Amino acid sequence: MLEMRNLKLTLNGKPVIDGLNLEVKEGKIHGLLGVNGTGKTTLASLIMGISYPDEGNIIFEGQDITQCTISQRAKMGITLAWQEPARFEGLSIKEYLNLNRDLSLSEIENYLWMVGLPPTEYLNRAIDVSLSGGERKRVELASVMAIKPKVVILDEPDSGIDVVSLPHIMNGITEMSKQGSAVLLITHSEEAVSVADEVSVMCAGKVINTGLPEEMCQWFKSNCQTCNHIGTLEV
């Protein structure tokens, strides 16, 4: 459904993405596991069209979308939930979930329940600094679910959040998959990728191994957590 073919990106003379190949299959959760600094967030930006690769192609449903804008990709059914989602003064959660769509109140409430946020408490709250990091991420996940995307990139949805929020977020991810969305779950946590159908390990700007979650977690533990490949290409 979504394929990255030999993607390359150099920033400040340093290769950040270096010949990356990856395939995300329809309706599946694909975990992308890697330590900090291996280029995971940069890859998310390339897929969403926030930045563009120097070389390589991004193929979505057979169409080359490498040069498409963010809005064009979003209209095709691709979306992204940021690691640190933006906050918006004066925009309520209800309005945010209903951006560019025409959801009923009960539908909006349902999405909030799916991520464990009681609608009576949250519907009219602003998406500003008054929300905790965990609440903001749960709102982001609910907003992504409301779009019913074909592919969603989740950039470290589990990082920096409280223990109360984590199960709600993991539940939201599996729920999206059940609804038919393909999920690219970017994380450095082995626990988080346990919900994935398939996992790829990323190191120094490229995918170095792909397999079942349990195998890849073991492989990641023994090969990646102690190595110094961050920002280098000596894999």
Next chain:
Amino acid sequence: MIVVKEYEAMLEAYGKAGGNLNALKIRDAGNLVIHKNKVLSANEAAGIKVETEETETGVNIYFLVEEGVKIKHPVHLCFGVLPQEGLQEITLKVEAQAGSEVNVIAHCIFPNAVAVIHKMNADINIGDNAKFSYHETHYHGEFGGVKVIPKAKIRVGKKGVWQSTFVLIEGCVGMLDYDFEIFGEEKSNSELMVKVSGKKEDDISIVEKIHLDGAEARGLAKSRLVLNDNAKAVVRGETYGNAPFARGHVDCLEIVNGEGVIARAIPMVYVNDKQAKVTHEAAIGSIDKKQMQTLMARGLNEEEAVDVIVRGILK
């Protein structure tokens, strides 16, 4: 007959400006409609006294809320100049006696202005334990030929509360010179909020001053401006912590959304009591890139994303 026509025209403009026409029909709700220097309607509610005096260039208003009275319905004020040219000078004397509570909603309407001056000089006294909310919304046409000059001095008594918003986001103003100054006594709570959308060649000056003169007085001076085209703006937010445990904050955000825009912010905090604390934050810049990308990743185009962000800031 002419007065009736003027009144009907004002009501029509008031409705278009978002004013609540039904509210003007509630018998026990206070209202005041003034066109140029003519008082077209004045309705006192129980607990409120309104005296008006027409002058050559405007109207002098005395507005009293009686001691201990909590006014049920908001009081609606409507000021405006409907022709292309004109001068309106409003002198407003407000006395909110101790323990009273009132919510005043004002609409200022200049839909056809080419060369209009609207001045308001307000002298406001909020008694001890009294609560006064004042929300003023402006409605202007697209020409931008208005000079709007609202000035107010507000004294807030012990444990008194003053909350005001000044909103000018519809149409184009021309020149705005807003200057509100508050003197807060012990345990008073004062909030000033200004929301302005500057367009074309608008020249905007905002001054928000809060003197926290009493112990434990609280003050917030907040402003939100979005500047488009060649609009110029300067925002001065000043807060003075003059008493023990006084707490104040100045918060200014200006969004630059045009090639010819000039935006300035001058926050000033002054503390002369070692137990007082005043903080400030001021930010000027273009629309946040990450906010834009987030909204575009939800399927909005660039223009729609800017609109959502700006509407939120000015909401």
